[in-house]
Amino acid sequence: MRNFIIKRVLLSVVILFFVAFIIYTLLRCLPSSYVETMARQLAMAPGAKPYDEWVAQLNAQYGLDLPLIPGFFHQLGNILTGQFGDSWKYTVPVMEKFTEVIWISFVMGGIAFILQLIIAIPLGVIAATRQYSKADYAISVFALAGISLPTFFFATLLKLVFCVNLSWFDLGGLTGRNHLQLDALGQFLDVAHHMVLPIVTLVVVSVGSLMRYARTNMLEVLNSDYIRTARAKGLSEKKVIYHHAFRNTLIPLVTIVGGSLPGLFAGALITETLYSIQGIGWTSYYAMTAGDIPFSMFYLLFLAVLTLLGNLISDILYAVVDPRVRIA
Amino acid sequence: MSDEKKMNHQQEGGSQEHLSLNDDRRVKVLSPGALVAKRFFRNRLAVVGLVILAAMFIFSFIGGVVSPYDQDQLFYRYELQSKEYAGVTENTSLRYTSAEGQSFAGMLQAQFMIAAAKDQSSFTYEGVTYSIAKEGEDFYVISQGGAPVALAYKDIVNAEDPSLNLSFDFQRAALKAYTNGEQSFTVNGTEYTVDENGGINEAGQPVAYISRFVVQSKVSDVTFTRDFKEQLAQAIENGSEEFIFTNEEGSYDYTLEYDADTKSYSVKQEKETQVFDTYSEPSKAHWLGTDRNGMDMLTRLMYGGRVSLVIGFIVVFISAFLGIILGGVAGYFGGWVDNLIMRVVDVFYCIPSMPLIIIMGSAMDGMRVDPQMRMLYLMLVLGFLGWPGIARMVRGQILSLREQEFMTATEACGISISRRIFRHLIPNVIPQLIVICTMSLGSTIITEATLSFLGLGVKFPFASWGNIINDVSNSFVLTNYWFVWIPAGICLLLTVLGFNFVGDGLRDAFDPKMKR
Numbered sequence: 001m002r003n004f005i006i007k008r009v010l011l012s013v014v015i016l017f018f019v020a021f022i023i024y025t026l027l028r029c030l031p032s033s034y035v036e037t038m039a040r041q042l043a044m045a046p047g048a049k050p051y052d053e054w055v056a057q058l059n060a061q062y063g064l065d066l067p068l069i070p071g072f073f074h075q076l077g078n079i080l081t082g083q084f085g086d087s088w089k090y091t092v093p094v095m096e097k098f099t100e101v102i103w104i105s106f107v108m109g110g111i112a113f114i115l116q117l118i119i120a121i122p123l124g125v126i127a128a129t130r131q132y133s134k135a136d137y138a139i140s141v142f143a144l145a146g147i148s149l150p151t152f153f154f155a156t157l158l159k160l161v162f163c164v165n166l167s168w169f170d171l172g173g174l175t176g177r178n179h180l181q182l183d184a185l186g187q188f189l190d191v192a193h194h195m196v197l198p199i200v201t202l203v204v205v206s207v208g209s210l211m212r213y214a215r216t217n218m219l220e221v222l223n224s225d226y227i228r229t230a231r232a233k234g235l236s237e238k239k240v241i242y243h244h245a246f247r248n249t250l251i252p253l254v255t256i257v258g259g260s261l262p263g264l265f266a267g268a269l270i271t272e273t274l275y276s277i278q279g280i281g282w283t284s285y286y287a288m289t290a291g292d293i294p295f296s297m298f299y300l301l302f303l304a305v306l307t308l309l310g311n312l313i314s315d316i317l318y319a320v321v322d323p324r325v326r327i328a
Numbered sequence: 329m330s331d332e333k334k335m336n337h338q339q340e341g342g343s344q345e346h347l348s349l350n351d352d353r354r355v356k357v358l359s360p361g362a363l364v365a366k367r368f369f370r371n372r373l374a375v376v377g378l379v380i381l382a383a384m385f386i387f388s389f390i391g392g393v394v395s396p397y398d399q400d401q402l403f404y405r406y407e408l409q410s411k412e413y414a415g416v417t418e419n420t421s422l423r424y425t426s427a428e429g430q431s432f433a434g435m436l437q438a439q440f441m442i443a444a445a446k447d448q449s450s451f452t453y454e455g456v457t458y459s460i461a462k463e464g465e466d467f468y469v470i471s472q473g474g475a476p477v478a479l480a481y482k483d484i485v486n487a488e489d490p491s492l493n494l495s496f497d498f499q500r501a502a503l504k505a506y507t508n509g510e511q512s513f514t515v516n517g518t519e520y521t522v523d524e525n526g527g528i529n530e531a532g533q534p535v536a537y538i539s540r541f542v543v544q545s546k547v548s549d550v551t552f553t554r555d556f557k558e559q560l561a562q563a564i565e566n567g568s569e570e571f572i573f574t575n576e577e578g579s580y581d582y583t584l585e586y587d588a589d590t591k592s593y594s595v596k597q598e599k600e601t602q603v604f605d606t607y608s609e610p611s612k613a614h615w616l617g618t619d620r621n622g623m624d625m626l627t628r629l630m631y632g633g634r635v636s637l638v639i640g641f642i643v644v645f646i647s648a649f650l651g652i653i654l655g656g657v658a659g660y661f662g663g664w665v666d667n668l669i670m671r672v673v674d675v676f677y678c679i680p681s682m683p684l685i686i687i688m689g690s691a692m693d694g695m696r697v698d699p700q701m702r703m704l705y706l707m708l709v710l711g712f713l714g715w716p717g718i719a720r721m722v723r724g725q726i727l728s729l730r731e732q733e734f735m736t737a738t739e740a741c742g743i744s745i746s747r748r749i750f751r752h753l754i755p756n757v758i759p760q761l762i763v764i765c766t767m768s769l770g771s772t773i774i775t776e777a778t779l780s781f782l783g784l785g786v787k788f789p790f791a792s793w794g795n796i797i798n799d800v801s802n803s804f805v806l807t808n809y810w811f812v813w814i815p816a817g818i819c820l821l822l823t824v825l826g827f828n829f830v831g832d833g834l835r836d837a838f839d840p841k842m843k844r
Binding site for chain 1: 373671674675677679680682684686687688690691694770774777778781782784794797800803806807810813814817820824825827828829832
């Protein structure tokens with residue numbers, strides 16, 4: 001087991017190295033217009049250095065004056081020592097901005113994820129146990145509709161209905177106008193109130209795949225021999241399903257849940273942008289569209305790490321939960 | 329073939345019940361393909377999906393041909409727009425005119441104001457004493473040492489011919505006469521008459537007029553006649569909101585609006601103007617109204633569907649192509665080739681595609697890439713980022729397939745490796761491939777729409793369902809013009825739903841373990 005984990009971690013490091021290289025190359029290929037704009041601005045200040053010197057200094061500061069490969073290793077060295085540089089757009093260190101916004105995204109993603117589990121697993125199980133019934137069809141349609149709904153369209157519809165027509169919620173943002181006048185409980189409720197629509201969006205859009213997954217697994221389990229044995233023994237249907245079958249469907253579910261835990265930190269790019277919730281997704285979206293290379297680099301690498309971590313966790317969990325799995 | 333069958337059927341006609349039990353003709357033989365089709369068509373959702381997709385294809389590909397409009401055809405409408413024609417301000421502050429060779433600048437004006445407010449008859453500034461004579465209502469003459477220096481007045485003397493400058497003496501005499509209600513005055517030996525409207529005539533010919541209203545033209549190339557100004561002043565004094573100006577050429581309608589902020593009246597004229605027919609409600613000519621640019625919404629929707637579907641297909645084709653080749657090679661050869669390709673797949677899996685495309689999109693914005701090229705790049709990038717999933721699936725299938733007997737047979741026959749992979753192994757993966765491609769068609773369309781919605785994908789003048797919905801970033805559109813974005817969203821939802829239903833149905837139909 002230990003060897004397996006060590007092997008996987010080492011492999012992940014190698015993959016991460018290449019991912020970093022590809023991301024760095026792509027970002028280097030972008031037109032460095034931001035540096036030029038910045039240099040022009042800085043040169044405009046009274047008594048400042050001329051434009052050319054500023055460009056040279058900024059390029060040197062960001063390691064953009066080096067050729068691709070040395071530049072990459074320079075950047076890698078910085079990253080490994082935890083120096084992600086300053087965000088160009090937000091003019092604060094990348095890590096500072098990151099720690100400031102990550103928790104909003106995490107809380108939102110976490111609540112949405114828990115709700116997804118609560119909705120998806122029971123519905124998936126119901127759909128599987130009553131395969132081809134009306135309930136199954138309804139659940140399937142609901143799941144597939146959720147998968148097929150474009151986030152931005154659904155969010156806009158919700159806004160139209162609940163913000164404009166019913167005016168139950170604000171159109172965007174995380175706090176109301178009078179947020180600062182409220183006491184602690186009021187502030188908490190205010191934020192919670194503003195999180196309702198984003199969370200609903202996240203849940204509806206992503207609950208479908210989990211539901212399908214739960215249904216498929218349950219079906220697979222229900223078709224297996226030990227369930228036939230259990231039925232043949234004369235156990236009640238309830239006991240067969242909730243005692244024998246359900247426990248076994250949990251195996252793949254646990255691995256997939258474990259695997260998606262790191263993803264909670266990734267933020268919801270589209271949802272956050274649409275509801276102007278200033279989490280990591282919103283922050284990085286605006287950083288990316290502004291050509292903020294340090295922040296984009298950091299965010300892309302962060303996402304890659306999360307993906308690798310997710311895969312690693314789900315593989316390990318798979319081996320831990322299901323003793324039949326032998327680790328190669 | 330089918331004709332033959334029919335013939336046989338007819339010949340055997342009534343004798344069918346005489347066939348023995350184990351006669352082959354009693355058993356309907358279905359090919360595996362027919363079995364899959366049968367299972368597929370039994371799935372109601374899949375059929376619904378198929379119908380939706382067929383409708384969408386007809387809508388997008390044939391609709392665009394049938395539609396009488398072009399995707400970037402602009403529509404105009406005539407609209408009565410009330411345009412500001414003139415602005416009228418009632419002069420409420422004193423104005424000054426200094427005599428020839430004299431100056432009466434700011435400080436003096438201020439001193440005068442103070443003195444006038446206190447009803448003093450003189451004031452001193454920098455050792456010089458000025459005397460004030462009130463010669464009429466709101467009309468003062470300021471003199472120094474007996475010689476007049478300046479006039480202070482609220483009623484303004486305007487020359488009939490704007491190029492002519494009125495002399496100081498003339499203004500003084502005219503104002504004096506007007507403010508005191510006199511009928512005539514004489515300047516430099518010429519006699520002028522003043523009528524009650526402030527018009528000044530020299531021997532019956534109008535020379536100038538006096539009015540408290542300052543009329544400014546808001547349209548270039550328009551000068552106002554005295555007649556117009558007089559009638560306008562009359563209308564304003566009467567407090568009417570309508571102003572009808574009549575002269576020999578006819579009458580014109582204007583509306584008067586008072587703006588309390590600037591204490592001025594604006595004279596507005598209704599004019600028929602050609603404007604883009606933006607956001608017009610659904611009508612017979614435009615079934616779904618028009619969009620922000622005055623283009624027919626329904627036609628844009630059709631062309632948008634075309635773009636979305638074509639992009640989806642090309643992207644999936646690119647990723648399937650790469651995925652099949654790399655997955656097939658990896659699965660067949662195994663060993664270090666497999667290891668290498670799978671690590672590349674891992675690397676690609678880790679590259680966050682959405683952020684990457686957003687970055688590229690905004691970079692293309694910066695470089696002002698042509699919209700057509702943009703579409704091409706978008707397809708290439710999406711296709712190139714999509715292959716790892718397909719490669720993984722193909723490899724997994726081939727790993728198990730290559731151990732089967734038929735592969736030993738191909739080896740024994742000495743069939744070349746590329747033929748073995750692409751003629752014998754890949755066709756066995758086709759079912760899973762079709763399913764995965766159908767599903768990823770749906771997700772690709774969503775990705776493309778999301779990007780276009782963010783303004784980073786397909787760009788104007790090309791329509792795509794995503795960039796049609798983009799209009800809702802203007803919250804007025806969101807609230808008031810449902811016909812702009814809801815149909816596009818429904819098209820998008822239905823199409824993706826169709827692909828998912830069909831993909832799901834195909835998966836079930838291809839699965840031999842299916843119970844039904």
